[in-house]
Amino acid sequence: xxxxxxxxxxxxxxxxxxxxxxxxxxxxxxxxxxxxxxxxxxxxxxxxxxxxxxxxxxxxxxxxxxxxxxxxxxxxxxxxxxxxxxxxxxxxxxxxxxxxxxxxxxxxxxxxxxxxxxxxxxxxxxxxxxxxxxxxxxxxxxxxxxxxxxxxxxxxxxxxxxxxxxxxxxxxxxxxxxxxxxxxxxxxxxxxxxxxxxxxxxxxxxxxxxxxxxxxxxxxxxxxxxxxxxxxxxxxxxxxxxxxxxxxxxxxxxxxxxxxxxxxxxxxxxxxxxxxxxxxxxxxxxxxxxxxxxxxxxxxxxxxxxxxxxxxxxxxxxxxxxxxxxxxxxxxxxxxxxxxxxxxxxxxxxxxxxxxxxxxxxxxxxxxxxxxxxxxxxxxxxxxxxxxxxxxxxxxxxxxxxxxxxxxxxxxxxxxxxxxxxxxxxxxxxxxxxxxxxxxxxxxxxxxxxxxxxxxxxxxxxxxxxxxxxxxxxxxxxxxxxxxxxxxxxxxxxxxxxxxxxxxxxxxxxxxxxxxxxxxxxxxxxxxxxxxxxxxxxxxxxxxxxxxxxxxxxxxxxxxxxxxxxxxxxxxxxxxxxxxxxxxxxxxxxxxxxxxxxxxxxxxxxxxxxxxxxxxxxxxxxxxxxxxxxxxxxxx
Numbered sequence: 001x002x003x004x005x006x007x008x009x010x011x012x013x014x015x016x017x018x019x020x021x022x023x024x025x026x027x028x029x030x031x032x033x034x035x036x037x038x039x040x041x042x043x044x045x046x047x048x049x050x051x052x053x054x055x056x057x058x059x060x061x062x063x064x065x066x067x068x069x070x071x072x073x074x075x076x077x078x079x080x081x082x083x084x085x086x087x088x089x090x091x092x093x094x095x096x097x098x099x100x101x102x103x104x105x106x107x108x109x110x111x112x113x114x115x116x117x118x119x120x121x122x123x124x125x126x127x128x129x130x131x132x133x134x135x136x137x138x139x140x141x142x143x144x145x146x147x148x149x150x151x152x153x154x155x156x157x158x159x160x161x162x163x164x165x166x167x168x169x170x171x172x173x174x175x176x177x178x179x180x181x182x183x184x185x186x187x188x189x190x191x192x193x194x195x196x197x198x199x200x201x202x203x204x205x206x207x208x209x210x211x212x213x214x215x216x217x218x219x220x221x222x223x224x225x226x227x228x229x230x231x232x233x234x235x236x237x238x239x240x241x242x243x244x245x246x247x248x249x250x251x252x253x254x255x256x257x258x259x260x261x262x263x264x265x266x267x268x269x270x271x272x273x274x275x276x277x278x279x280x281x282x283x284x285x286x287x288x289x290x291x292x293x294x295x296x297x298x299x300x301x302x303x304x305x306x307x308x309x310x311x312x313x314x315x316x317x318x319x320x321x322x323x324x325x326x327x328x329x330x331x332x333x334x335x336x337x338x339x340x341x342x343x344x345x346x347x348x349x350x351x352x353x354x355x356x357x358x359x360x361x362x363x364x365x366x367x368x369x370x371x372x373x374x375x376x377x378x379x380x381x382x383x384x385x386x387x388x389x390x391x392x393x394x395x396x397x398x399x400x401x402x403x404x405x406x407x408x409x410x411x412x413x414x415x416x417x418x419x420x421x422x423x424x425x426x427x428x429x430x431x432x433x434x435x436x437x438x439x440x441x442x443x444x445x446x447x448x449x450x451x452x453x454x455x456x457x458x459x460x461x462x463x464x465x466x467x468x469x470x471x472x473x474x475x476x477x478x479x480x481x482x483x484x485x486x487x488x489x490x491x492x493x494x495x496x497x498x499x500x501x502x503x504x505x506x507x508x509x510x511x512x513x514x515x516x517x518x519x520x521x522x523x524x525x526x527x528x529x530x531x532x533x534x535x536x537x538x539x540x541x542x543x544x545x546x547x548x549x550x551x552x553x554x555x556x557x558x559x560x561x562x563x564x565x566x567x568x569x570x571x572x573x574x575x576x577x578x579x580x581x582x583x584x585x586x587x588x589x590x591x592x593x594x595x596x597x598x599x600x601x602x603x604x605x606x607x608x609x610x611x612x613x614x615x616x617x618x619x620x621x622x623x624x625x626x627x628x629x630x631x632x633x634x635x636x
Contacts, residue, residue: 049160054141056107056132057117068158071103072189077142079112079150080123081247082205087172088151089127089460090345096131099186106131111142112150112208114257127461139209149202153182155189163189166200174345208257214306221302222310223252230295231255232319234272240321244375250318256307263303266296273554280546281519282561326433327367330470334450338408339464342377342456349456352416353409354400354449364441364624367434367472370427374465379455379553380428383469387421387448396449413524415606416451422484423520423610424450428556435472439479440614478622480614482517487532487572488608494526496593499581503607505574513616515563519545520610523576525552525586526596530576532609537569552586563614576607
């Protein structure tokens with residue numbers, strides 16, 4: 001990650017995290033006290049030595065004697081809630097071990113005001129951070145060190161002079177690092193040489209320093225009367241304990257600590273993560289994750305005023321969330337046979353788990369609900385149907401185990417690695433499960449395989465997951481099947497360096513009178529924009545969906561508020577734009593762009609829209625044949 005690059009994988013995500021990128025801070029921006037003194041000689045960031053005293057969470061005190069006893073001391077400014085810090089944990093643990101054997105001391109400093117000592121201790125233990133941990137309750141140590149961001153490293157020599165202040169390296173993804181800034185500084189210092197770059201710009205989360213209560217001025221929004229209701233309705237689905245977001249927004253203390261970032265990420269519409277352009281296609285309100293302009297303005301004014309509480313008696317009661325299965329007890333719960341083990345650090349993983357249904361008769365599904373086994377790492381889930389065996393062999397069976405890594409399933413990026421017979425459904429953070437209207441069903445042929453693709457993002461410690469999918473069989477007579485339809489272009493080639501390359505689909509023609517009930521656009525990392533619309537036989541154009549700021553981390557299926565009529569002969573058009581230039585921070589070949597075409601790999605691209613249709617002429621009158629029973633936590 002280059003200086004100033006935004007973090008997109010959490011919202012990845014995953015990712016659902018609000019990540020503040022420290023930008024525009026000069027060499028000593030935001031510093032106070034001794035840490036603000038200017039550089040005095042080559043290879044240093046200040047002339048005067050610091051005189052520091054601090055105590056770790058075990059009660060042990062440290063001071064200048066401990067600093068003088070070491071060739072160098074690293075102060076790592078960290079946060080238990082910042083997802084960037086958590087991703088860096090394996091590297092920091094390894095760094096402490098490597099340089100500890102060379103006479104270097106390492107301390108972890110946690111200055112965020114909203115984090116408790118227990119939370120900090122638990123986070124450090126889970127991530128195997130064995131160096132001393134300091135709860136910097138009032139941010140005094142961070143201020144003395146001139147810290148602005150988590151994670152950030154400050155290196156002092158044996159005299160207490162700051163020799164390096166800045167980032168650990170240039171990319172939060174370990175496999176994409178090109179500049180090892182911290183270790184370069186340490187190696188130079190230990191060798192008695194000037195540090196080549198004593199100041200670099202850190203990226204991650206802004207430090208949340210201690211602040212006193214703010215009185216609400218007249219006309220200014222307060223948490224109690226304005227903000228809490230917005231956060232309850234639009235944010236708490238993900239930002240609560242046990243959910244995908246790395247921190248909660250259920251109390252005033254939590255919300256006020258993140259106020260500046262709430263303003264920033266709602267203003268630029270990264271949060272809540274809802275990508276369709278307003279009024280271009282009308283989607284079911286219960287699935288939308290949107291804020292009105294008035295709500296964004298309220299959040300911004302509240303943050304600018306210092307996040308006042310207002311009258312505590314006016315705070316609305318906590319929102320209650322249903323427990324268990326939202327579709328009711330499923331008739332069938334499917335899950336991989338074994339847990340999947342995810343390493344602590346590195347690239348995201350797209351793992352496909354093949355489930356043999358062993359259905360002896362065709363089944364008709366009216367509802368699906370995904371339950372991530374570990375919401376800390378599961379970004380999204382898609383359930384595909386493999387129902388068209390060739391010579392009795394299913395494509396997914398041939399792919400299963402192809403990685404030879406001893407883990408269940410197989411990896412593929414973007415799609416499942418074969419052409420599915422249909423998409424059963426899925427899950428993204430904040431989405432409620434979808435129940436089809438009476439009379440509609442998704443068809444699963446007997447003997448089919450279900451392939452669960454789970455997108456995992458790593459959180460800095462080894463994790464395991466065993467995701468479940470619950471299926472609800474049709475209770476009523478089946479009149480129509482939900483049919484998959486695809487608009488795509490396989491033949492494009494995106495030239496290297498092109499910042500705005502346009503691709504159109506091979507126009508898909510609707511073969512009979514139909515209605516569209518859902519739509520799913522799909523591209524990879526070079527995608528910037530996709531617009532899909534229908535031209536009816538009479539020339540009328542109907543907007544379907546438009547994503548003008550594509551983010552692979554926040555793709556979804558969008559259910560129309562009312563089924564969209566598509567008469568026979570309707571043409572489905574798709575235009576997408578791609579950025580294959582070095583300026584695209586998500587370009588996997590950013591340093592040396594190359595020609596990119598259709599493919600399943602990370603460095604490939606796609607141009608496809610999936611649609612769920614029903615055919616007007618279909619009147620099956622199929623009686624439900626599935627037994628109304630539950631088979632828990634295993635395939636039949």
